[in-house]
Amino acid sequence: MYVRKNGISCPWSLKQALSYFGFLVYGLSYNMVIVTKTQTDYQTMRIIIFNFLYFMSISSHIVTSVIDPGDPLLYRGKDLSQDESIYLRCTICNSTINLFSRHCVTCNKCIYKYDHHCQWVNNCIGSKNYKSFFVLIISCTLMSALITSSSVTATFITFSDEQNSNAVDEQGFASFIIFLGMFSLFGVIYFGYITTFHSVMLLKGVTTYEYACRKRALKNHKIVPRITVDKESFSMHTDMAGISFGN
Numbered sequence: 001m002y003v004r005k006n007g008i009s010c011p012w013s014l015k016q017a018l019s020y021f022g023f024l025v026y027g028l029s030y031n032m033v034i035v036t037k038t039q040t041d042y043q044t045m046r047i048i049i050f051n052f053l054y055f056m057s058i059s060s061h062i063v064t065s066v067i068d069p070g071d072p073l074l075y076r077g078k079d080l081s082q083d084e085s086i087y088l089r090c091t092i093c094n095s096t097i098n099l100f101s102r103h104c105v106t107c108n109k110c111i112y113k114y115d116h117h118c119q120w121v122n123n124c125i126g127s128k129n130y131k132s133f134f135v136l137i138i139s140c141t142l143m144s145a146l147i148t149s150s151s152v153t154a155t156f157i158t159f160s161d162e163q164n165s166n167a168v169d170e171q172g173f174a175s176f177i178i179f180l181g182m183f184s185l186f187g188v189i190y191f192g193y194i195t196t197f198h199s200v201m202l203l204k205g206v207t208t209y210e211y212a213c214r215k216r217a218l219k220n221h222k223i224v225p226r227i228t229v230d231k232e233s234f235s236m237h238t239d240m241a242g243i244s245f246g247n
């Protein structure tokens with residue numbers, strides 16, 4: 001049975017490829033196009049801030065993707081017979097796992113303190129890579145906001161320059177900048193929403209998985225144990241399969 005190690009493992013996802021393409025578009029657009037039109041007093045500072053956020057986004061994307069979020073018990077031959085901690089048995093991969101681990105069908109293994117499976121990094125998000133994931137979404141939000149504001153400034157400068165506003169090159173430039181501004185504005189809304197959501201989850205001490213479980217349980221008017229509430233484990237338990245207690 002094929003078990004994925006991390007986000008670099010096959011199969012790759014379409015969203016993962018799109019995220020690399022998005023980074024390429026952002027980097028080239030800002031450093032080779034926008035800077036030529038936004039010669040303001042704060043130009044140097046803007047370039048430094050953008051490239052810092054750019055570096056943080058790409059590096060945190062790679063780290064989140066490369067880290068193996070699997071349950072540590074999958075790799076350690078730990079003797080659990082004398083241990084009084086509570087472990088679970090995953091009946092999908094037949095592994096002994098920690099209490100808050102959960103099996104991901106995409107990665108085909110149990111993830112330590114599972115949060116969700118992210119297709120943008122093509123990897124599961126668990127406690128091992130949650131910090132880098134959080135840095136990623138904050139960096140992408142701020143980077144998108146900076147590009148949006150710079151695109152607005154560049155558009156304003158282009159249209160206020162009467163001498164060049166009718167030139168074909170300038171019109172093409174303006175069209176590109178407006179498109180980039182709208183694209184990055186979508187990024188601000190999208191990443192801003194995700195960052196806000198995860199900030200609230202962090203403050204409440206709840207994972208995305210637990211949140212989804214509780215939401216589903218409330219919708220179905222069911223009171224279920226915290227560990228077992230989720231749409232997949234619901235079906236697993238009714239089928240007498242899936243996660244069960246004990247070593």
Ligand SMILES: [Zn+2]
Nearest residue numbers: 090093103110
């Ligand atoms: Zn498993």
Ligand SMILES: [Zn+2]
Nearest residue numbers: 104107117124
């Ligand atoms: Zn996964």
